[in-house]
Amino acid sequence: MKKLRLNLVFITVLFFVSLYSNTIASTSSNFIDDITNKASNILSSKDTREIKIQELVKIGENSVDIDGIGFYTLGKHRKNLNDNQKNEFKKIFREYFLKSFSTRLVEYKEAKIVVISEDIKNEKYTIVKSKLLATSDRPEVAIDWRVYTRDPSKPLIRDLIIEGLSLARTQREEFNSIIINNGGDINALFTSLKEFNKK
């Protein structure tokens, strides 16, 4: 009897764990599917470039963990920031990211992304695999999305891995290069980002 009760408890726990995992997976896949469809519609519309950029910025604000990516890209230099610098960086990086993100995307007129599968790494991260379909000008491109699922009701993108190349890591190495080449002065990075935002 005791054994039966233990088995029942085990099966119930297993059921809820698998249910929870499926929820994360389907939420993440649907989330990416939804974003890419929205972006694809914006890019293929006849709206002006400015309107397209505004719409893409909205997508970025709602679906990307911009603050998280920002702090990740600071790497080891993050520890040296005081609270004022952290707040200033968050503000500058947000503007930089949205400008950079929308400017990069708006150039693609044909961008059809198909979600293929997902891989739940743990309760915090799911990797959604997708592919950007080939056109006559460029080959098919594999894109993996690192989705932050700590709050399953509000998943957020933390990285894009294009053909195995992480954009967050690239950004981190770029920022590190600016800081190192300026004698470890983080303000040099702030200045570079401000200059980019002004352009």
Added chain:
Amino acid sequence: MIKRLKIFLFILLIQSLVVSFSHSEEREVKDCFEKINRATFAFNMALDKVLFRPVAAGYRKLPSPVRAGTSNALNNLSNLVTIPNNILQGDFRSAGNNTIRLIINTTIGIVGIFDPANALGFEKLDKEDFGQTFGAMGIGEGCYLVLPVIGPSTVRDAVGSIVSMSGGDAWYNVTVKNDTQYFKESDYYYSKLTEGVDFRAKNLESFDSLEKTSVDFYATVRSLYLQDRDRKIKNLKVKTDTLDDSDWDSLDK
């Protein structure tokens, strides 16, 4: 001359071994010659603007089947370097697959313009070179280099290229190294130039937008090159160690 080349190769290999790959959470990029590299990078970018980009844009105007055929033929030719490296890495299965692909595509596929091997079940695999083989053997990448015209490399990859030109590349041997009746020296250089233009044409928009949105484009290209080589050496399809959660965990602490 050969003696000097051997000494040079030996020094580069030792340097490559000494400056080994760092496996720390945040890997340090070994950019020992950054000033020279940045100057060469600026030269290459200028060359790209006046030569490669316009040529690539023109190439893109060719009909799609012509570009696909060119790309296929170049890929077929690259098997001459890939196959020996498959063997050196102990990957005999891929070596077999690529050898059959080379035979079928060179004959039935008319010097590789078409890819009937794929339809017969011999799928296209990733290219391999001597730099990747050295990496698979555990030799560190050494310092990052930017070579004039050729672009990003590392000490290890540069040594790999020298090995290719010292007998490791059958295509180089029959065109440049040996005076055969069938090929000219220029055939090799044309094929390499076309390979560069084909690659540039495929990445026209992505390269331009990356340049436009980078705050330090040199560092961006360096990061992408090193990540790509790392992925190829580990023979990972898409995943890289950037997917290692430890990289991100410190954010949540």
